[in-house]
Amino acid sequence: MKNNKVLITGGAGFIGSNYVEYILQNPEDEIFVLDKLTYAGNLKNLETVSDKITFIKGDICDEGLIDKLFSEHQFQKVVHFAAESHVDNSISGPSEFIQTNIVGTFNLLQASYKTWMTGPNALKDEFGNARFLHISTDEVYGTLGETGLFTEKTSYAPNSPYSASKASSDFIVRSYFHTYGLPVVTTNCSNNYGPYQHKEKLIPTVIRKAISGEPIPIYGDGKNVRDWLYVTDHCSGIYRALQNGRLGETYNIGGKNERNNIYIAEVICDLLDEMLPKNTSYKELITYVKDRPGHDFRYAIDASKIEKELGWKAAENFESGIRKTISWYLENRDRL
Numbered sequence: 001m002k003n004n005k006v007l008i009t010g011g012a013g014f015i016g017s018n019y020v021e022y023i024l025q026n027p028e029d030e031i032f033v034l035d036k037l038t039y040a041g042n043l044k045n046l047e048t049v050s051d052k053i054t055f056i057k058g059d060i061c062d063e064g065l066i067d068k069l070f071s072e073h074q075f076q077k078v079v080h081f082a083a084e085s086h087v088d089n090s091i092s093g094p095s096e097f098i099q100t101n102i103v104g105t106f107n108l109l110q111a112s113y114k115t116w117m118t119g120p121n122a123l124k125d126e127f128g129n130a131r132f133l134h135i136s137t138d139e140v141y142g143t144l145g146e147t148g149l150f151t152e153k154t155s156y157a158p159n160s161p162y163s164a165s166k167a168s169s170d171f172i173v174r175s176y177f178h179t180y181g182l183p184v185v186t187t188n189c190s191n192n193y194g195p196y197q198h199k200e201k202l203i204p205t206v207i208r209k210a211i212s213g214e215p216i217p218i219y220g221d222g223k224n225v226r227d228w229l230y231v232t233d234h235c236s237g238i239y240r241a242l243q244n245g246r247l248g249e250t251y252n253i254g255g256k257n258e259r260n261n262i263y264i265a266e267v268i269c270d271l272l273d274e275m276l277p278k279n280t281s282y283k284e285l286i287t288y289v290k291d292r293p294g295h296d297f298r299y300a301i302d303a304s305k306i307e308k309e310l311g312w313k314a315a316e317n318f319e320s321g322i323r324k325t326i327s328w329y330l331e332n333r334d335r336l
């Protein structure tokens with residue numbers, strides 16, 4: 001007998017599918033994955049676990065479908081990954097971001113509210129431990145200068161349509177806690193990397209361009225800084241926040257691996273020189289290109305709240321995680 005019915009939205013995407021694999025190491029819950037299978041979702045990401053989950057193809061913006069799924073399955077937990085996530089796409093076409101990230105999140109909150117909080121069994125019996133875990137991003141805080149860290153108390157100052165849509169969804173989640181008492185927890189993560197990441201993001205782009213001998217595009221002067229978090233470390237943080245996070249709270253999850261973009265490109269090239277040698281260094285392919293409009297300069301996370309309260313710690317540092325990541329892409333070149 002399984003403990004809980006858990007709905008994982010966006011579970012065929014990069015972080016979602018890693019999370020599904022991660023929790024199925026201890027298969028105490030019944031897992032339902034809901035995913036629209038946009039260009040960024042891929043059923044191949046769930047190949048190793050397909051016999052252990054129920055997969056539903058569908059859109060979180062489809063209110064009727066969401067209501068139907070909740071009334072049919074009576075989920076006790078929701079882990080909400082589904083989102084449009086690529087900043088460059090949000091600049092060229094923001095509409096999908098507003099729909100999926102804001103309206104889609106609202107539909108899930110509303111269905112959770114109706115299922116868990118209305119009627120005579122409100123938050124009792126099988127819904128006594130109900131949880132809505134909302135996965136968000138450090139980009140809601142805007143940009144840092146050379147120093148400082150984002151804490152959970154940092155004011156929101158999103159700069160791209162993507163981060164503004166995530167900030168909006170964070171606020172709607174927050175409002176469901178304060179207004180209706182919905183049992184929510186939000187996590188805000190830094191830049192993830194690792195197996196199954198879509199090829200549009202920086203790290204797979206550098207690997208792909210390098211091995212195909214094409215220019216490796218680095219935006220602006222390459223000095224922008226991101227705080228890199230190995231995806232499995234993110235999954236362990238999400239799991240702890242879901243199990244023991246305080247209701248209505250937000251937890252920042254970051255890898256304490258601040259690196260600038262040119263360093264990332266150079267490290268990948270150095271490792272490829274070793275793992276897939278050719279006559280000249282891959283570094284010769286690095287090319288500076290036009291900057292991203294509104295490009296945030298630096299993200300860096302203070303993760304002390306989740307470390308102290310929930311005993312979480314990142315296990316991987318960037319230099320070990322990137323080697324594993326490159327090995328995975330070299331073995332799965334169709335993913336580049």
Ligand SMILES: Cc1cn([C@H]2C[C@H](O)[C@@H](COP(=O)(O)OP(=O)(O)O[C@H]3O[C@H](C)C(=O)[C@H](O)[C@H]3O)O2)c(=O)[nH]c1=O
Nearest residue numbers: 085086087137190191200201202205217218219224261
């Ligand atoms: C694709 C690409 C990116 N870049 C630069 C732009 C950024 O400074 C950095 C990382 O870019 P990427 O698009 O991979 O990731 P971010 O824009 O930092 O955002 C990512 O991390 C956060 C936390 C999320 O929440 C987003 O969902 C996620 O996409 O490399 C380049 O220089 N060249 C390229 O070809």
